[in-house]
Amino acid sequence: MPPCTPYVDSPYGRIGIYTSSTRPTPPDAYEGKVIVESDTDRVMVFVSGTTWMRIGYYSLVGRYQLMLRRSTTQSFTSAVEDAISWTVEDSDTNSMIAVPATTITVPAALGGIWEITAAGVMASAIAARHFMGINSTAGVTGVPPQIRNSCYGEDRNYISIPNLPLAGSATLTCTIYQQSGGAVNLNSAWLNMTWKGP
Numbered sequence: 001m002p003p004c005t006p007y008v009d010s011p012y013g014r015i016g017i018y019t020s021s022t023r024p025t026p027p028d029a030y031e032g033k034v035i036v037e038s039d040t041d042r043v044m045v046f047v048s049g050t051t052w053m054r055i056g057y058y059s060l061v062g063r064y065q066l067m068l069r070r071s072t073t074q075s076f077t078s079a080v081e082d083a084i085s086w087t088v089e090d091s092d093t094n095s096m097i098a099v100p101a102t103t104i105t106v107p108a109a110l111g112g113i114w115e116i117t118a119a120g121v122m123a124s125a126i127a128a129r130h131f132m133g134i135n136s137t138a139g140v141t142g143v144p145p146q147i148r149n150s151c152y153g154e155d156r157n158y159i160s161i162p163n164l165p166l167a168g169s170a171t172l173t174c175t176i177y178q179q180s181g182g183a184v185n186l187n188s189a190w191l192n193m194t195w196k197g198p
Contacts, residue, residue, distance in 0.1 A: 015043075023052055037062075053109060055198060064110060064195035067091040068099070070120070073185040076176050081133070083173035084120070084189050096193075104172050104193070111168030112198040118174045120157035120189035129179040132157040136172035140165040157189070163196070 018024065019039040026049070033046040034055075041062030044052045057063050067090040076082055083102035094107045106114070116134055133148040143166075149159040157176060166172070174191055178184055 051109070053198065054195075064093050064107075065091050066093070066096045066104065066191070066193040068097065068104075068191045070186065070189035073123070073187055074189075075183045075185050076122075076178055077183050078181050079177075079179050081175050081177040083135075083175050084118075084186065084191075086189075086191070102173050106166050106168060106170045106172075108168040110195050111166060111170070113196040114164050114166050115162050115194045115196055116164055116191070117160045118158070118189065118191040120176065121187045122155045122157065122178070123185040123187055125153060125155040126151070126178045126180045126184060127153050128181070129177070130154070130157075131177050132159045133175045133177070134159060134161060134164070134172055135175055136164075136166060137170050140167050157186075 015034050015036055016024070017036045017038050020037050023029070023035065023037070023044070024033070029046045029052075031046060031049060035044050036042075037044055041057055041059040042054050043056040043058065045055050047053050054064065068086040069088040069090060070084055071087045074085060085102050086097065086099050089097065089099050094110060096107065097104050118132060118134070120132065130151045131148045132151060133146050135146045136143075137145070143164070147159070147161055147164070151157050159174075174189075176186060
C-alpha cells in the first residue's frame with residue numbers, strides 16, 4: 001500500500017500537502033479538490049477538470065505581486081495623456097512585464113480582484129488639470145476602462161484602487177496627464193499590484 005499523502009486539518013476537512021511538481025492529476029484531482037503547495041506557499045483548487053487555480057497564499061513567498069519603479073526622469077507633454085515607462089522591477093512573481101516597458105499583462109490564470117496603488121513625483125506643482133490614471137482592457141462587464149485620480153495643483157501623483165476586477169490576460173498602463181502649457185518631468189514613480197483572489 002502506498003504511503004498516505006501528508007495533510008493539514010482545516011474547517012473544510014483534511015487538505016493534502018503537495019509541491020508544484022507533485023500535484024495530483026485525474027482521477028485523484030477532481031472538481032473542487034483543494035491542496036496546499038509547500039514549495040510555493042499557495043493554496044490551490046482544481047477547476048474545469050483540467051486546471052489547478054490559485055486561491056490564496058499563506059506567506060509573503062506565495063503572494064502574487066508586481067512592484068515597479070521609474071528610476072529616471074520621464075517628460076510629459078502638456079495636454080497629452082501618456083503612460084509611465086517602468087525601468088525597475090522590484091518584484092514580479094508572474095512575469096507580468098519586462099522592463100523597460102509601459103504595459104502590464106495580467107496572467108491568464110490570475111483573473112480576479114487586484115489591488116493597485118501607484119504614486120509619482122513631478123518636477124513641479126501643476127496648477128492646471130492634472131491626473132494619474134489606470135487604463136485597462138479589463139474584459140469584465142461594467143468595469144470602466146479608465147480610473148483616474150485628480151492631482152490638480154500638486155507635484156505629487158497618486159491613485160489607489162483597492163478592488164479592481166481584471167480578466168486573465170487583461171493589459172493595463174498607468175498614465176499621467178497634465179495641462180500646464182509645457183512639458184513637465186516625472187522625477188520618480190512607483191506601482192504595486194497584489195492579487196487578492198478570484
